[in-house]
Amino acid sequence: MSKLMVYLLTFCGGIAATIQPSINARLAQKTGVIESACVSFAVGTLVLSLVIWFAGTGTPRGLLDARWWELTGGALGAFFVVAITFAVPRIGTTAAMVLIIAAQLIVGMLLDHFGAFGLKVEALSLRRLAGAGLLAAGVFLILRR
Numbered sequence: 001m002s003k004l005m006v007y008l009l010t011f012c013g014g015i016a017a018t019i020q021p022s023i024n025a026r027l028a029q030k031t032g033v034i035e036s037a038c039v040s041f042a043v044g045t046l047v048l049s050l051v052i053w054f055a056g057t058g059t060p061r062g063l064l065d066a067r068w069w070e071l072t073g074g075a076l077g078a079f080f081v082v083a084i085t086f087a088v089p090r091i092g093t094t095a096a097m098v099l100i101i102a103a104q105l106i107v108g109m110l111l112d113h114f115g116a117f118g119l120k121v122e123a124l125s126l127r128r129l130a131g132a133g134l135l136a137a138g139v140f141l142i143l144r145r
Helices: 003-031 033-055 060-065 073-091 093-114 126-143
Strands: none
Touching: 003 033, 003 073, 003 093, 033 073, 073 093, 093 126
């Protein structure tokens, strides 16, 4: 897959990640925050199950060799969905997204710098820190009332 396609796929994922909390928050008005998150994961599990059924190329046997922490992605995702579903109706989509993006950038730079979880090392640089500083300024401007 070309780098451009990876960028496009990632951008579309960002669009979905921005729309999802608003949809979940709307459902949470009828069901509750945690229940809404559960429905979100159940529907996601169904969709992924269909994709695996028709286009899957991996093997479930790999789970037997997984380290315990390699199985925590779902728990982290569940926390994210509950937190963002709770936040959106209280602080708005933009404020919630800018805080999420800021947290993702900071943690992402740390994970890259240390090569966490076996990822490729991308050392912190002045340019990256300047970008994070600009994002922090953006967060301040967006959240300031």
